[in-house]
Amino acid sequence: MQPSTLTSQATDPFFQPRREDCPWCGSGRLRTRLRAPDPLRQRRSTFVLDECHACGHAFQNPRLTAEGLAFYHRDFYERRLEEFTARVRSARAVRRRHRATARALSALPDPESWLDVGTGHAGFPEAAKEFFPYTSFDGLDATARVARALVEGRVEEAHRGHLSTPGIADRLRARYDVVSMFHHLEHVLDPRAEIGAALTVLRPGGHLVVEVPDPRCAFARLLGRWWLPYGQPRHLHLMPLPNLRAELEAQGCTVLVTDRGSPHLPYDLSAALALALAPLPPLLLRAATPLLTAVSALDHLLAPLSRRTRLSNTYRLVARREV
Numbered sequence: 001m002q003p004s005t006l007t008s009q010a011t012d013p014f015f016q017p018r019r020e021d022c023p024w025c026g027s028g029r030l031r032t033r034l035r036a037p038d039p040l041r042q043r044r045s046t047f048v049l050d051e052c053h054a055c056g057h058a059f060q061n062p063r064l065t066a067e068g069l070a071f072y073h074r075d076f077y078e079r080r081l082e083e084f085t086a087r088v089r090s091a092r093a094v095r096r097r098h099r100a101t102a103r104a105l106s107a108l109p110d111p112e113s114w115l116d117v118g119t120g121h122a123g124f125p126e127a128a129k130e131f132f133p134y135t136s137f138d139g140l141d142a143t144a145r146v147a148r149a150l151v152e153g154r155v156e157e158a159h160r161g162h163l164s165t166p167g168i169a170d171r172l173r174a175r176y177d178v179v180s181m182f183h184h185l186e187h188v189l190d191p192r193a194e195i196g197a198a199l200t201v202l203r204p205g206g207h208l209v210v211e212v213p214d215p216r217c218a219f220a221r222l223l224g225r226w227w228l229p230y231g232q233p234r235h236l237h238l239m240p241l242p243n244l245r246a247e248l249e250a251q252g253c254t255v256l257v258t259d260r261g262s263p264h265l266p267y268d269l270s271a272a273l274a275l276a277l278a279p280l281p282p283l284l285l286r287a288a289t290p291l292l293t294a295v296s297a298l299d300h301l302l303a304p305l306s307r308r309t310r311l312s313n314t315y316r317l318v319a320r321r322e323v
Contacts, residue, residue, distance in 0.1 A: 014045065014068030019061050024243060027054035030061070036225045036232040047232035051215075058215045058238040063189075072233045073142070097265070098127035101182070101211075104262055105318070106131045108207055111177035115140060115201060117163055117194075118184030122149035138176075140168075142187075162188055163197035172201040180209040183314075185244075186235040192247060199251055202321045208253065211263050211316040216240055218310040219268040226272035229313055241315050248319045257318035261307040264314055268306075270296040 021028050034049035050061040064072065101124065111132065116125050119139035128137065139146045139155035142162060150158035163169050179198045185191045198208055213229030215238035220227045229235065245255050273295050277288050306312050 012045070014065055014071065015062045016065050017062060019050075019059075019063075022052035022055060022057055023059055023237075024057035024239070025052060025055040027052050029053035033058055034225055034230055034232070036230065038233075045233075049230060049232065049238070055243055056215070056240040057243055060232065060236045063236060064233055068233070094123060095127060098124045099130070100262070102128035102131045104259075104316075105180075105209060108178060108318075111135050111207075113138070113176045114178040114180065115172070115176045116155070117179060117181045117198065118142070118187065119149065119155065120145050122146065122154035124180065124182060125149075126154045135178075162194060163201065164188065164190060164193040169197035169200040174201070174203050176201050177203060177206045178209065179206070180211075182209075182211045183213070185210060185212050185239070186229075186231070186237055189236060191237050191239065191244075195247060195251060199253070199321050204321060204323065206321050207256075208248070208319045208321065209316065210244065210248075210319070211314060212244070213238055214241065214260065214313055214315045216310065217268075217313040219313055223268065223272045226275050228267065228271035228275065241317070244317060248317065252321065252323040253319035254322055255317055255319045257316070259316040259318075260312050263316040264303065264307045264312040266299040266303040266306065267296070268311075268313055269299050269302075 020030070022030065030050045030052055032048055033051040034047075036047045036049075038045040038047075048061055049058050051058045105128075112134075113136045114125070114128070114132070115138045116122065117140045119125065119141050120143070122137075122139045122145075125137035125139060129135070136156050137154075138157040138159065139149055140159040140161070140163065142160070144160070146155070146158040146160060149155050159168060159172070161168055179202055181194075181198065185194060188194045195208075195210075202208060213231075213235070215229075217227075217229070220230070225232075229238070241258065241260070245258065248255055270292055273292060277285060277292075280288070302311070
């Protein structure tokens, strides 16, 4: 990341000082893109997402401290996120999504070893084995979910943390033919460092697969703070495709695939509705189920159009490590 210019120390121990420059390019030309309240309604906090006029990078500002990240990670991820996701996408839809992604990547040279970063319950490795039957899949995740995935046989090795956590990349150096990061980079403190660590664990000629939300999606402007990929306080960085492509090339990669269409997740409208309804008591939430089902059907009806336009909410890059 570029050197930072910081204001005075914030009084809230959950927040770092506010930045006055872009963490991606160093420009001071910032504007506020989003303000969102505490999703847990447990603290009187407001999360701000700023955007750089120079490069388009969007980032949480001020950023959560380690204490703040631990609080929201524990309470939001482990208790609320999966419960909320189940209201927006069924387990069957998630499995279909993983299979479609694995099928789209089946043109990769047959890899011997694959590391899925941010793997969670390792749903992707489990689905990908159908298309890569001779590949050994390992998983890495910041939560204990990866340990359960190991016990249940979805990965052959489990690693806890981030790739840029000191010692992890060195221990796994040049071990993998493919590293995948599906909706992972937006969660890390330093995306550049995480990319560099991914290239460290790749063998020369290996492939890096990155999939992230597209901050230039038209739904982001239309839905505002109800657009799910804004993901406050979970999402620390939202990177436009040109920025991420340039960074991969700067770190010695050749970008082979740029895909704005097939990675699209058809949930923008239904997730926005679910976010708006989230504060309601359980009884009213259950009563709203038919409405959520109808809006979800509309999302899927719009999906072919979304995948061909700026309504697509996700993009994927496949890059080859050259050095």
